[in-house]
Amino acid sequence: MSQDGFQPTLIRTTHNNNTSLSIQQPQAPCPGKTPIQVLHEYGTKIGNPPVYVMEKAEGEAHQPSFIFNVTIGDMSCTGQGSSKKAAKHQAAESVLNLLEIDTGTLLHLKKESNGIPEEPNDQPNSVGKLQIPKPGVRLENLRNSSAEKMSLLRRNPLSIPNTDYIQMMLELSQEQGFEVTYFDIDELTVNGQYQCLAELSTSPVTVCHGTGISCGNAHNDAAHSALHLSIQQPQAPCPGKTPIQVLHEYGTKIGNPPVYVMEKAEGEAHQPSFIFNVTIGDMSCTGQGSSKKAAKHQAAESVLNLLEIDTGTLLHLKKESNGIPEEPNDQPNSVGKLQIPKPGVRLENLRNSSAEKMSLLRRNPLSIPNTDYIQMMLELSQEQGFEVTYFDIDELTVNGQYQCLAELSTSPVTVCHGTGISCGNAHNDAAHSALQYIKIMASIK
Template identity: 25%
Template sequence: MEDLRQQVGSNMMDGGIDELRQGVGNMMVGGVVPVPNHANNVHRRSKTRVTMHALMSEALPLDEAARLEMKALPNKTPVSVLQELLSRRGTTPKYELVQIEGAIHEPTFRYRVTVADVVAMGTGRSKKEAKHAAAKAVLDKLIGVNTENAEAPIPNSIPDENFPLSSQNIQEIQSGYGEEKVVNNPIGSLQEMCMSRHWPPPKYSMEGEEGLPHERQFTIVCSILKYRQVGQGKSKKLAKRQAAHKMWQSLQDTNSNRTQGVDEDENTCLNDGDVNLVQFLQEIASEQQFEVTYVDIEEKSISGKCQCLVQLSTLPVAVCYGSGMTSKDAQAAAAQNALEYLKIMTKK
């Protein structure tokens, strides 16, 4: 021990203390003592965790792995979660666009996703939104969550900007005719149905109102051709929506087994003198927010009839032709052809 002390003392006497200070000074450059860099170690640990997570996911049954993925990846989209879950098992989900419905400017997309023997549906105002809804629905099925409302659009969707449906409104609309599914916009849906069948637009009339001023009950009748449905509600708007929904539902139920008389009405209603085709097209244009422009052609056809073109400012822009004995007849024929075009474009 004494020998060690003498050696250290000798070194310090020989200027060793200056060397020691210099060494410490080099370590304290900038007043910071360097510490070991553990970034690489942290990175390695992170990679290890991810690898362990992947191994656990691969080893578990599909339902348990799905539950693990949804807990471990809370910030991922449903599509990403499902993709990562299946990619580790050497497979991918199958998405199919099965339906596009609704107005031309406001379509609703419906996707079906298949994972092994599990199938789920999702709807949305865009294809991306519908895919996410479908992926979320199939994940819910895999982990055993109740999926009765799996087809409902994910939260970004708004049922009806003009008249959003609250739980109270839905209850009021449903009162009196069971627990039928209420469409988001029954008035618009019924209008589209009439357009697709070449029927005149629905007519609504006030039947009456009763009750105390703070408990009014309104009754509105919806009429289409020979069909008639009555709606009631605490406001005229609710009563109209209920009447439209009941009419839409009744026409949907009879769609597959309509009588010959109904078929005749459907085929001839546009040729009925009571139906103003030009006005009918204009009403649809106002409803769907596009413009209608008629252009009369000066030259007559080979058969000596007046000719007319009608332009629809839809996307894409459409131009339809019509001819008739008079200019008015030609416009009506062009309007009818435009309605035919819209029927094809909005067909489900």
């Protein structure tokens, strides 16, 4: 991508309250910027992104010490800290001091070069040091755009190795009029990778998860997911519900979540056949299909037919049990076939909640293998008073994984992306991303 006219995107890093780094973190020169992020933006602008290398790791497990070297162009500095992030932070800060660059200057240049005067905001939507974005361009308008960057995005593959997706995302956001914010997650994945969230100030607000062997790789992966999502139309067989989702909600409600077991997989590679059995309580049904998802779908549908439950009934029962009467909506805000819900609980209000599920979310890690994040998300949403809806995306990712969106009826409405080797895994991944996002929003003071 061209570097001409580059203007740095707004990048913020946040830390959870239950980590030592959140206490020891050096102060950034201005709110919302860390030296790592400022140096990354500066390096991208001059065509020499910074490269970090760990030179040493020593000390006891309870008191580790890391030394990182950062190189940008022909300049190199080292930094030391009690975590990898703190060491990188110090190294980046040393380079910025030599370059006599601070975040205030960089932000000023951004506003000048964009030609957009800074507007005062006496009532910021703040979450600690985070600014909840005011939703901007609507997702359906974004997907219908014929502008240059969006047209290029539709025509060209998003599977070319070593592509700078952060830069592509930046140029698209500038063209379409929304902001992109990257939030680092302190916890590593179960396989030791860095994590981050990319937040798009669209309407609804869109959140994509990214992982990588470095912080920069995680940012690039999150930008990659966000670019994919920008051109895709989520599909839903009926307003927000599939038989699998309906049966899951029903099972959770009665205390017997459904259990799916694959009984048979046969047929040729070009024409496979799968048989799945689903058990809920003392009831069991089977389903057959040309994919695992289709077989599960049919099995769940068979159970629902026996129970004489359909999605409309379940939605009605849900509203009854919540004590919230259903309101007619003659002007639905649709995104593809999605119905954007009327926003409910405000995201910044979640940080003041001392309820059980929210407190558990703040305290406990979100990196435990085989966790049912869908169930965690359901329990949290019921406690906090918002709804969660999962929408499948027809297209697979470039590496053949299923995709879905988890939509939260918060204020602003939030959509989180998920991928997985099955439809269920994609739903669980989207719920995981949503929980990570809520944890960030709820934990910063």
